[in-house]
Amino acid sequence: MPELPEVETIVRELREYAVGKEFSNVEGDLVDFNSEIKGLVIKAIKRRGKYIIFGLSGEKLLVIHLRMTGCLMWEVQAGREKYIRAVFSFTGGTQLIFSDVRKFGRIWFGEEKKLFKKSGISRLGLEPLESNLQNFHKVFPRRGILKNSLLRQDMISGIGNIYADEICFKAGLHPSIRIEKLKAEDIKRLYLSVQLCLREGIKHCGVSVSDFVGTRGELGKHQKYLQVYGRKGDPCYKCGSLIQKTKTAGRGTFYCPDCQRTGN
DNA sequence: AGTCGCCTGGTA
């Protein structure tokens, strides 16, 4: 489940090794643009929310969303051979491989305007690490359930299930608290928690609890620092109460019953 | 705002 920090980790690695490479071939059941991409050169690599955006020569873009189990790797890892969905070959012989067990991942190629619309990038909201308290406050919904709002990519892009729970814990707010009950100081704490949790995740090269690995197959380290996610029945690091698990927004939701305010 | 469908592997 790559979220913003995991995608950022991949983008930083790609920037180091993929920029300047020229496509010589692309194949796989996920691509329908083989001939058009041949000969194009990777000029820049960006991240927007959970999307990876390759800026190519000829004003073309290659966009990849890893969704749940997508991986980009320079070499096929043992056991992942049967999940290869696309192979990007570069002049000189190196290859970038896209593997994806659950086939939710998506790849788009084309000209920016059309592609941003088709891929959903144009619907993305605030880029959290390029925001400030003022614009965070502005885009944050005035009503609804807190966790649902954090997961809305059209409000703030890049937060997924793991970081949503961690952000709520850090802010001392129950994931299902209603936003109507939040005061300005809560929104400020929420904003700071978003910054902190995402930056910590990036610092530790992401969370590897299921499928996430870097482009060389290396594991992230941030799973060791998670405060609530995946810790059902374990004592809270802050107060010792046992971490609970419920369902919010259709997803497994972890929280500390004593550190996180419900508003009731 | 809630639920389903897309997928497959891992686990109770």
Add this chain to the structure above:
DNA sequence: TACCAGGCGACT
């Protein structure tokens, strides 16, 4: 064998 994992779009 049934359920769970959860990103996202579509639908209600």
